Amino acid sequence: MTAASAAESSAGPARPASTAETAEALRRSVARQFRRSLHIRTLDTGSCAACEQEIRLLAAPHYDLHRLGFFFTPAPRHADLLMVTGPMIRAFDIAARKTYAAMPGPKLVVATGACALGGVYSSDAFTHGGIGETLPVDVWIPGCPPSPLALLQGLLVAVDRLAEKVRELTFTQEGDHR
Amino acid sequence: MPLWFVRGLRRGVVTTRYPARPDSSAAALPTPPAFRPQALTRELADRLCLVCPSRALTRSGDVLVFDAGACTACGRCQEAAPEAVTPSGEFELAATDRGHLVKRIPLLGEGDS
Secondary structure (H helix, E strand, O other): OHHHHHHHHOOOOOOOOOHHHHHHHHHHHHHHHOOOOEEEEEEEOOOOOHHHHHHHHOOOOOOOHHHHOEEEOOOHHHOOEEEEEOOOEHHHHHHHHHHHHHOOOOOEEEEEHHHHOOOOOOOOOOEOOOOOOOOOOOEEEOOOOOOHHHHHHHHHHHOOOOOOOOOOOOOEOOOOOO | OOHHHHHHHHHOOOOOOOOOOOOHHHHHOOOOEEEOHHHOOHHHHHHHHHHOOOOOEEEEOOEEEEEOOOOOOOOHHHHHOOOOEEEOOOOOOOEOOHHHHEEEEEOOOOOOO
16 A cells, blocks of 8 residues: 555656556546546437437436536537447447547546447448447446436446446346346 | 425425435336246247347357347346246446446256257
């Protein structure tokens, strides 16, 4: 602990960390920056708008996401997090890349809903069938549509305020459900 | 005094305490399925794969590969095999890696051909 803090306070770490360690430390420091205030821009890449309905409900009194320090913003220039819905239609490629490029760094991308995760549509002439190959995704939120509670959990996972839960789940019964 | 103000006073705080405390409406959400490996055979797994509208289920050998990211919680697999599939009740499914959502479920059922 003392060695680590001493290494942090000096000009550089005593021994070079591995790339994975550095990446994880960087990811955690970015999440820590966003812990108390995060501005969200939503991006619809051809979704059916069910995800948008659920995202809209986050601002309703029952969920009230502002109490957690999350805010929606109309401009990607002001956004820290891009919430992408839909299967990423090819006609939207340029707009999606420009939106991502317009955001100031550090920035996060959350794939929202089964379409964005590549579940509903397969890749064809009109759609990529998922946003993974167009944008660098940080958090994946499944669901069709994901409920506002699931979206809240996803946002809290993105800023490191909740631990990821699904990694340990096995989706089997027989007593050991997780 | 406007009526909405009085109504607000009567109903009290409606906002969920979600991250700190569980939300009461969570139990009513549609959730992805949980499987019973002992009840799953190859035939049943193939039937579930055909029934799934969003390609969340595939079979590879003696393993049923369930992609929770692709699952839309439509409930068709539960309808097709209620003895082997039930709702998992899990809605906190956010993952930091797409691979964390892909689960391998062993087929331990009797009566394989």
